[in-house]
Structures are given as structure tokens and as C-alpha cells.
Amino acid sequence: MLQHIEFSRPLRRVLGLTLLLATGMAGAQDPYPNRPITLISPFSAGGDADLAARTYAAAATKALGQSVVVMNKTGASGVIGSAQVVAAKPDGYTLLLARTGSQAIMPAIMPTSTKYKWNDYTFIGMLELNPYGCVVSNNSPYKTFSDLTDAMKKQGKNLNFGTAGVLTTNDMGPRQLFRMLKLTDQIPTQLPYKGTGEAVTSLLAGQTQFSCGSLGTFLAHIKSGSLRALMVTTAERLNELPQVPTARELGFAEMEQVVGWSAVFAPAQLPANVKDRLVAAMTTIAEDPQWRTMTAQTGSLPYIRSPEQTREFVQKQYELYRSLGESLNIIDASN
Structure with a gap:
């Protein structure tokens, strides 16, 4: 028969503290990651952000040894998904596919409605341009x-263009x-969609007359002949589109500052060991030939x-769009 053993109060305290320390040490030693990771893509499926997110997720799954699952959280030019990551628990299981519009343009132009700052994250690494x-x-x-810019001057708001939402690169470019072009109130009419994929669909359907943006979503359609590229903002002509002139060649060198990009962010206050693991995975991904091939294909x-x-x-991009916003007089008036 087991006897009941009564411990003294000081001994009970020591035993309790020991148990807490042991539990804490066990938790601290849990390897990261030990369950699936959610990658928030703040724009709709089929667009540039979605392509970058899925390409990264496939490579990160191999590099981390755990599934990385893409979740499209759309709305408000990427703000809804981005804000969700800001508010997430900083444990490494919620990451953000960061984009120019949601992480640089919106905080620069609409700081009140965005509610997060460009640097309210743990920076893991850039992915692509x-x-x-x-x-x-x-x-x-x-x-x-030249045909297109002449039409802009003559038709003004009667010409329309599709974007992935206001204050994205589709809009700011x-x-x-x-x-x-020194257009004033007679500028073409913007038709905002939830993502670049939808903007491309509207262009193919003849609902919009032109679109400007990262060429990844357009590329397959350009190669198939259903879309025609008229200008690129890269310093030199692209190898895949050698017939398309650069903005500088056409006399619009200032357009070179507009470029799309993707990065991986995490919530602020991410533990150092988790950040180190994610950064190490980025180094592995950089050498992954499949990731590089898939990225080039987009x-x-x-x-x-x-x-x-x-x-x-990212800070330089934020400063660029803050300056551009001030020159265009479109900064949120409440700030």
C-alpha cells in the first residue's frame, strides 16, 4: 500500500520550480519547425505575389523539412494579409510574402489606413526582382x-487600365x-482588381486597354502572342523579350525606379533561433537549381x-514612394 508523503512548504516550492524549469527547457529544445508553416500571400491566386509565394514554398518545404502552405489573404492592396502577419504570434509559423505595394507603397502613401509601418516586421530576406x-x-x-502614350494624351479618362489594386506598382507605375506626360485631371481610368491575375484576365477580355506591372504574370501570354509588351523598365532589354525597348531608350528613364520585388517577412520579436533557421533556409534556397529555374520561368x-x-x-523603396507620393500630392492628408 502506497503511503501519502507530505512535503514541507519550502520543499514543495523547490520541486515546483524545478518542474517549471524542466518544462521550459524541454519547450526551448523543441526543434523548429516541427509543424506546417503558413505563408500569407496578400494578393489573389495567379498573380506575381502568388507565383513567388508558391515557388518559395516549394523550395522552403525542402530546406526546412516541413510543409510551407500558401494562404491567399486578399484585400485593400495587400494590407489585410500584411496586417494579419503583423498581429500573428512571433513563433515562425506565420510568414509573409512581402511585396512592393503592401510593404513600401501603402505605408508610404497611406500610413493611417495601413496601420503598420514598413519596418514592423522581422526581415528574413529578399527573394526576387x-x-x-x-x-x-x-x-x-x-x-x-508611343502609340499608347499618344492615346493617353488624346483620350484621357476614356482610356482605362487594369491594376492589382490602388497603390500597387500596377497603379504607381x-x-x-x-x-x-504632364497629364492632369484627364488621366486614364483605373480599374482595380484583387490581383494581377484578374487584371490580366480583364486585359485579355478587352475590358481594359493596357496594364503596367511586373512582367511575370504577363510573360506566358506575351510569348503565346495574346499580349504585346511595349516597354520594360530594366536598364537593358530583357533576354526573353529582346524586341521590347527599355524606358530609357524611349525617353522615360525615370520609369527605371519602378520595379517589383518579393521578400519573406515574419512578425516582429521573432526568436533568434527561429530567425536563424529561416535565414539559413534562404541560403539553401539561393543554391536550389529548381527554385532558380522556376523563378526564371515566371x-x-x-x-x-x-x-x-x-x-x-525596403527602406529605400519606402523612401522612393514617399517622395513620389509627395510630388504627386497623394499622401494621406491625415498624416
């Missing part, structure tokens, strides 16, 4: 970029172009960088 350009349907009467350029380099890059 997305060459930017303007495209039309192959049935369009605009055969050259044309704004920069309209400013350079029309993007591999651009993996360290957390420090990523922070510096």
Missing part, C-alpha cells in the same frame, strides 16, 4: 509605346508615367539577400 513593363492585348491598335530574377540588406532595400 520582377522586371516591370507595360502591355496591351495583341488585338490592340497600339503597336508601340502609370502614375509616374502620367506625371512625366520572368523574375533571383535576388536573395541577407536580413540587413533586405531592410536597407
